[in-house]
Amino acid sequence: xxxxxxxxxxxxxxxxxxxxxxxxxxxxxxxxxxxxxxxxxxxxxxxxxxxxxxxxxxxxxxxxxxxxxxxxxxxxxxxxxxxxxxxxxxxxxxxxxxxxxx
Numbered sequence: 001x002x003x004x005x006x007x008x009x010x011x012x013x014x015x016x017x018x019x020x021x022x023x024x025x026x027x028x029x030x031x032x033x034x035x036x037x038x039x040x041x042x043x044x045x046x047x048x049x050x051x052x053x054x055x056x057x058x059x060x061x062x063x064x065x066x067x068x069x070x071x072x073x074x075x076x077x078x079x080x081x082x083x084x085x086x087x088x089x090x091x092x093x094x095x096x097x098x099x100x101x102x
Contacts (some may be wrong), residue, residue: 026080
């Protein structure tokens with residue numbers, strides 16, 4: 001505690017731990033209409049996957065019904081979901097991108 005003139009100034013040291021942000025999986029869901037090449041393109045453009053990684057994820061989506069494109073903090077995950085869904089609609093594909101808590 002310090003005193004400045006007639007005013008007492010109390011200094012408290014507050015220690016807080018910063019929690020890491022909640023992480024979310026960005027997921028592409030399988031459908032019977034979106035071409036495999038389009039899914040690979042989405043994975044390369046929006047998630048920076050190389051051709052082999054994109055192909056592997058696309059095959060997972062095709063065989064298991066969905067595949068994880070990446071894990072991101074909420075704000076980034078939400079933005080990627082919006083961008084991918086808009087891109088799919090602009091190209092007349094029903095591809096659905098969603099997010100799940102990691």
